[in-house]
Amino acid sequence: MKILLGTFRKDVDYYIVQEDGVISIEIDPENIYTPNYAFVKSRDLIIGSDDAVKTGDGVFDFRYGPVTSGVGEAGIYHLYTYGERILSVDIDLSYKHRNISKRIIGLDFKSALKMVEKICGNFAFSHSLAFTKAVESTIGIDTEPKSEKLRTIALELERIYNHLYVIYQLAQAAAQKVLTSHMSYLFEESLRMNKNFSGSRYLKDFNDIGGIKNFDERRFENLKSDLQRITSEFGELYKGALESGNFLDRLYSTGLLNSSEAINIGITGPTLRSTGIKEDLRLNDPKYKNLKIPTKNEGDSLARMEVRAEEIFESQRIILEQIESSDENNETGYEKGLGYCESPSGTVAYMVDVKDSKISDIYIVTPSFFAFKGIANALRGNIFTDFQFAVESFGMNFADGAL
Secondary structure (H helix, E strand, O other): OOEEEEEEEOOOEEEEEEEOOEEEEEOOOOOOOHHHHHHHHHOOOEEEOOOOOOOOOOOEEEEEOOOEOOEOOOOEEEEEEOOOEEEEEEEEOHHHOOOHHHHHOOOEHHHHHHHHHOOOHHHHHHHHHHHHHHHHHHHOOOOOHHHHHHHHHHHHHHHHHHHHHHHHHHHHHOOOHHHHHHHHHHHHHHHHHHHHHHOOOOOOOOOOOOOOOOOOOOHHHHHHHHHHHHHHHHHHHHHHHOOOHHHHHHHOOOOOOOHHHHHHHOOOHHHHHOOOOOOOOOOOOOOOOOOOOOOOOOOOHHHHHHHHHHHHHHHHHHHHHHHHOOOOOOOOOOOOOEEEEEEOOEEEEEEEEEEOOEEEEEEEEOHHHHHHHHHHHHOOOOEHHHHHHHHHHOOOOHHHHHO
């Protein structure tokens, strides 16, 4: 199973491909990547449903956004409908387009890293990690085992707070007042935990080219106690949430996406795993010992939430294991110029070229770009009141998708 994530041209067309937990650069002489080639190649900022229905008796465009209480960032959902049922969707990402790739070209490594971390606040560390790995593989820097340990911990902390946030958003959409209140508290506590560990609520300015320096290991004790408290409280809340018929009914069979459709779009992360596909970039990373990858088969909003919830507990286990482990040399090898990681919502990857200690070319892969295509397809046939559950369960960001 190969997933096409990007394509760029030098002497020939090259393809960024994910397969069995590894990303590689390939050529495509047999045209096996045709299902989403045009979508990936164009990187169009207006993403629409397949088999779109935009005309017919009574069909009109219900425009939702770019500034409205139901959309957290500047973006537009064009919902084509004749009243209540959604026939097809166009999603306009252009309001958040900042031409990031072109703005990075010509910057030195430090300045480029600063910009990379600002692409999308929720995935700041994932972008930082993938970018630094790409630069390090290009210029031949080996990082110390301690830095690799700290990077692994930070990535899992980012996963935890993002997953807590997604579940909070779903609870709020379902008017689960008690669950919403408690999830909001845990989300805030997770950000404070990040601050105590890294100096930043969103794990910014923690990573650097060549690794993480000057870390006080006394922070580990507070991290362990904070982490165990947060995940324990979440476990009790989640158990109660799974017993709430009203909550589960809003998520069940909402925003359906099957595995073949997800793969053909280029979707990765929890959304892909919720369709039964066990694909994760941590699979072949020696730092992740005995990794348990939750999967579900239903491909609906409930399955996406369940995968994220189970990953919170697995991230806790990984972090505690990393804290107690010795600083072994378990660095993953990357192709020259390539860096990537498993962000909370899927694959973040960077391909860079370097000249005179500056970025001379860059290609960025983000999970949200593909997630919006998944949302556009998953919303077909749903009714308006399903909208928030379908959208929030994908855990995407306009800033991450638009670049």
